[in-house]
Amino acid sequence: MSELPLPRHVAIIMDGNGRWAKQHKIQVALGHRKGVETLRAIIRESSDLGIESLTLYAFSTENWRRSPEEVAALMGLLLEYFTSEIDELDEKNVRIRILGDKDGMPEKQRAALYNAEERTKNNTGLNLNIAINYGSRAELARAARALAAKAVKGEIKPEDIDEAALSNELYTKGQPDVDLLIRTSGEMRLSNFLLYQCAYAEFEFPPVLWPDFDLAAYHEALDAFRHRDRRFGGRNS
Numbered sequence: 001m002s003e004l005p006l007p008r009h010v011a012i013i014m015d016g017n018g019r020w021a022k023q024h025k026i027q028v029a030l031g032h033r034k035g036v037e038t039l040r041a042i043i044r045e046s047s048d049l050g051i052e053s054l055t056l057y058a059f060s061t062e063n064w065r066r067s068p069e070e071v072a073a074l075m076g077l078l079l080e081y082f083t084s085e086i087d088e089l090d091e092k093n094v095r096i097r098i099l100g101d102k103d104g105m106p107e108k109q110r111a112a113l114y115n116a117e118e119r120t121k122n123n124t125g126l127n128l129n130i131a132i133n134y135g136s137r138a139e140l141a142r143a144a145r146a147l148a149a150k151a152v153k154g155e156i157k158p159e160d161i162d163e164a165a166l167s168n169e170l171y172t173k174g175q176p177d178v179d180l181l182i183r184t185s186g187e188m189r190l191s192n193f194l195l196y197q198c199a200y201a202e203f204e205f206p207p208v209l210w211p212d213f214d215l216a217a218y219h220e221a222l223d224a225f226r227h228r229d230r231r232f233g234g235r236n237s
Ligand code: IPE
Pocket: 014, 015, 016, 017, 018, 019, 020, 058, 059, 063, 074, 185
C-alpha cells in the first residue's frame, strides 16, 4: 500500500474547551480563550504545510442553547479574533469563508464576518472555512430551497438536480470533499457538521482536549491519514 499524500481538505471539530476549563478550575470563557490559541497555531501550520482547505467548527446552530453568559463570551471572542487576526491572515494570503448563517449573528459579529470574507476574497492561499452559526441540516435545507427556487423560475429542470448541482449550493461550493475529519476530546460524533461533505472522509478522534491539541498531535492525525487505505467503494490492489 502506498502512502497517501496530505489531505486536501481537513475539517476539525474543536471540542473540549469546557472540560479543559473545568480541569484547570477556571471559567469556561477562559477555556474558550485558550482554545483560540490552538486555533491560531493550527491555521498557521496548515497554511505552511500547503493544505488546500481547512474547515473549523467554531459555533453550531445548537450552541445557542448554552447559557447567555457562555454565548456572550463566545461572541466576544469571535469579534476579538476577527478584529485582531484579519491583517495577519490576509498577509498570509488566506482566503476566509464563513460557513453558516451570518445574518443570524449579532450586528457587530455579522459585520466582522462579512468584512473578513470580502477582504480576503482574492487571496489564493489556504482556504480557511470557519463554521459559525452552522448546522449541516440547515445547510442542506438551504441548498434544497435554492434549487427549488431556480426550478420554479425555470432556470433548471428537476432532472438537472444531481450531486454536482446540490454540492454547488453548499457553503463549501468549489472546494474538495473533506478528506480528514478530526474531532478532539474523545467524543465520536459529527454534531451536525458537514454531513454531505464527509461522505468519504477518514476520521481521527485524538483523545486530547482542544486547548491541548498541539502541532505534534496534529501531525499524528495527518500521519494516520496518510496510512489509511482509501477505497471509495472500489479495490486498490
Ligand atoms: C468546543 O468546546 C467549543 C464550542 C462548542 C464553541 P466545548 O465548549 O464544547 O467543550 P466541552 O465539550 O464542554 O468540553
